[in-house]
Amino acid sequence: MMPLRRFRRPLVAAGVAASCVAAVAWGCFDPERIHIEPEPPNDTCAGANDLGEGGVFAGDTGPAGDDHEPVAGCGAPGGRDVWFRFTLDAPEVVYLDTVDGNTWDSVLVLYGGTCGDLARPPLCADDQCPGESGGRRSQLVERLEAGSYVVVVDGRDAAAAGPFALRFQRAACAGAIGLPGNGAYDGNSMGWDDRFRGSCGEPGVPDTTYYLGLCAPREVTASTCGSMERCDSILTLAAGGCEAADELACNDDDDTCRFGMGRSTVTATLPQGLNFLILESRSPPGPYRLTVSGM
Numbered sequence: 001m002m003p004l005r006r007f008r009r010p011l012v013a014a015g016v017a018a019s020c021v022a023a024v025a026w027g028c029f030d031p032e033r034i035h036i037e038p039e040p041p042n043d044t045c046a047g048a049n050d051l052g053e054g055g056v057f058a059g060d061t062g063p064a065g066d067d068h069e070p071v072a073g074c075g076a077p078g079g080r081d082v083w084f085r086f087t088l089d090a091p092e093v094v095y096l097d098t099v100d101g102n103t104w105d106s107v108l109v110l111y112g113g114t115c116g117d118l119a120r121p122p123l124c125a126d127d128q129c130p131g132e133s134g135g136r137r138s139q140l141v142e143r144l145e146a147g148s149y150v151v152v153v154d155g156r157d158a159a160a161a162g163p164f165a166l167r168f169q170r171a172a173c174a175g176a177i178g179l180p181g182n183g184a185y186d187g188n189s190m191g192w193d194d195r196f197r198g199s200c201g202e203p204g205v206p207d208t209t210y211y212l213g214l215c216a217p218r219e220v221t222a223s224t225c226g227s228m229e230r231c232d233s234i235l236t237l238a239a240g241g242c243e244a245a246d247e248l249a250c251n252d253d254d255d256t257c258r259f260g261m262g263r264s265t266v267t268a269t270l271p272q273g274l275n276f277l278i279l280e281s282r283s284p285p286g287p288y289r290l291t292v293s294g295m
């Protein structure tokens, strides 16, 4: 005899009589007529999948149970959920999304700590990326300290469940600054170290790094061409990391900039997910304004 197991799905399946569905009783259970998916191993925190160094992780909350409640104001009361975990040995920039073409209303919740000792309040993302995957999916991009982390893919409510592809990326880009969207970002290159060299630059030019998360591939432009600064700069756009191997485009001097020599403008089509912009500034150091568009 087939062992009893908790129902994770409604008792509606092909071949089940309507009267039986209405009754929703164990007496209706016919293992030859109803296919019941087993709960996924990561249904609870104890079985959380290790996200390791990153990737796209396919899953399905449909057969899962509801073991986690999102915080008020971000996804509560929540629905069926599955669990993941990862560990950082040093500070890193981390990217997570469920922007995968599915349209059920997902919630992403990120805890510091381990099962049984989860730090609160968590980081939480409910509806990001308007215009992509129905606008109800979730995206998180954060610079995190070293430590253990737990991720929950939850539904917004009892009716929100189904297959998903969780995108997880991480990059050790020390001191990277977030670019939350298009706009102008002011800074000062005083005291910068030399950590990066764009293919269009030369050794010994100090730099700083920005990170940005994209809901879909985008043609992004960044520029130091402006009137208020004198910034002899080099700009590099990079996908997934901030190493030389990640470079997609590099510009030293934007000869079309009407504000003067040395300013830079770089454009590249960046992939969905985690991307970086590296600004190198030749001496003397000083203030600059970075403008970003296309995100």
Ligand SMILES: [Ca+2]
Binding pocket: 042, 043, 044, 064, 065, 066, 067, 068, 080, 081, 082
């Ligand atoms: Ca669960």
Ligand SMILES: [Ca+2]
Binding pocket: 066, 067, 068, 069, 070, 077, 078, 079, 080, 081, 154, 155
């Ligand atoms: Ca839940």
Ligand SMILES: [Ca+2]
Binding pocket: 105, 106, 107, 125, 126, 127, 128, 136, 137, 138, 156
């Ligand atoms: Ca959502």
